[in-house]
Amino acid sequence: MRYILLVFIGACSYGILSTIVKLAYGQGYSPAEVIGGQMFFGFVLTWLPALFFLRTKPQMRQLLLLVAVGLTVGTTGIFYYNALQYIPASVAIVLLFQFTWMGVFAEAILSRRLPDKQTVGSLVLLLIGTLLAGGLFESGGLEQFNLIGVIFGLLSAVSYTLFLLSSGKVAITVHPWVRSSTMATGSLLLASLIYPPVFLFNGALWDGLFPYVFLLAFFGILLPTVLFNFGIPHIGAGMAAILGAAELPMAVISSYFILHESVSLLQTVGVIVILIAIVLPEWLRQRGKRKNSTSNE
Numbered sequence: 001m002r003y004i005l006l007v008f009i010g011a012c013s014y015g016i017l018s019t020i021v022k023l024a025y026g027q028g029y030s031p032a033e034v035i036g037g038q039m040f041f042g043f044v045l046t047w048l049p050a051l052f053f054l055r056t057k058p059q060m061r062q063l064l065l066l067v068a069v070g071l072t073v074g075t076t077g078i079f080y081y082n083a084l085q086y087i088p089a090s091v092a093i094v095l096l097f098q099f100t101w102m103g104v105f106a107e108a109i110l111s112r113r114l115p116d117k118q119t120v121g122s123l124v125l126l127l128i129g130t131l132l133a134g135g136l137f138e139s140g141g142l143e144q145f146n147l148i149g150v151i152f153g154l155l156s157a158v159s160y161t162l163f164l165l166s167s168g169k170v171a172i173t174v175h176p177w178v179r180s181s182t183m184a185t186g187s188l189l190l191a192s193l194i195y196p197p198v199f200l201f202n203g204a205l206w207d208g209l210f211p212y213v214f215l216l217a218f219f220g221i222l223l224p225t226v227l228f229n230f231g232i233p234h235i236g237a238g239m240a241a242i243l244g245a246a247e248l249p250m251a252v253i254s255s256y257f258i259l260h261e262s263v264s265l266l267q268t269v270g271v272i273v274i275l276i277a278i279v280l281p282e283w284l285r286q287r288g289k290r291k292n293s294t295s296n297e
Contacts (some may be wrong), residue, residue: 003135003232003234006227006231007230007232007239007240010227011245012226012282013123013224013250014220014250017216017220018084018255019251020219021034022089022218022255024212027212029209029212030083031142034081034122034166034216036191036195036199036208037212037214038213038221038238039077039191040188040217041188041213041214041217041218042214050175050177051262055130058171062173066179066182066183067183067185067189068165069166070182070185070190071190072160072163073186073187074188075156076189079153080092083096083150087149087153091135091149091153092152095153096153096157097134097157098216099245100123100130100241100243101127101160103244104119104123104238107239118284119242120279122280124277125274125276126283129272130248130270133267133274135267150186164244167179167229168240173204176226176229179229183229187221218246245277248270248274252267252271
């Protein structure tokens with residue numbers, strides 16, 4: 001339960017990002033400045049504590065693999081933030097949320113084992129709740145689709161699925177803080193290649209950009225990456241994908257309270273369905289364990 005809670009909190013922290021990004025875009029900052037700044041400060045924030053855990057140096061092969069995993073973190077942010085330029089956040093997050101079934105499907109292939117009934121039932125509820133919470137059944141919901149935005153949104157889902165799969169399997173003997181900082185290094189390298197860090201020199205950073213990118217780095221790089229690195233190796237990518245659905249309710253809640261966006265009754269129902277889908281599989285497993293222990297007695 002402790003590791004499940006860690007992954008759940010990490011997923012919730014991701015839900016705040018779309019609100020912060022929309023605020024930054026509203027101030028006129030570009031995706032290059034927002035993404036580059038997030039990756040730069042994510043690198044700084046994760047390496048500061050990691051320096052205290054470098055007593056045993058990881059192997060070069062482990063470091064390279066972790067940098068590669070960090071590339072998936074970077075591409076997820078790049079694809080998702082670019083999708084937000086073409087489609088509303090509600091639609092973009094629905095597309096990103098395809099990682100829920102992608103993650104379970106990929107783990108089933110890799111483990112050569114079909115998901116249990118609890119997981120399948122949870123996935124069905126998640127998909128229903130995601131469509132409701134994303135507002136696709138509202139008037140004009142489907143009219144908000146843009147082909148470029150849809151492609152970026154689906155690519156972010158694929159990239160996030162790869163992150164969930166690899167973060168629980170790659171170099172798990174390395175300390176989680178060092179794993180997180182090395183991943184952040186990979187994200188920074190990728191972002192710097194696509195978006196050169198001109199924000200460090202053009203004055204934008206200290207002209208209002210800093211609060212946005214610092215918060216994005218904290219909630220989008222430091223907190224979730226560290227919590228996932230502690231938790232996912234113990235619960236698996238399939239359960240992590242289900243817990244990752246906590247991102248959408250948090251996105252709806254933060255946009256309501258911070259951006260003062262309206263939330264319809266259907267969206268509220270969708271959020272409740274998602275929360276039930278997250279809790280349901282573990283509750284059923286615990287219930288089954290109690291029944292088995294009672295019958296054995």
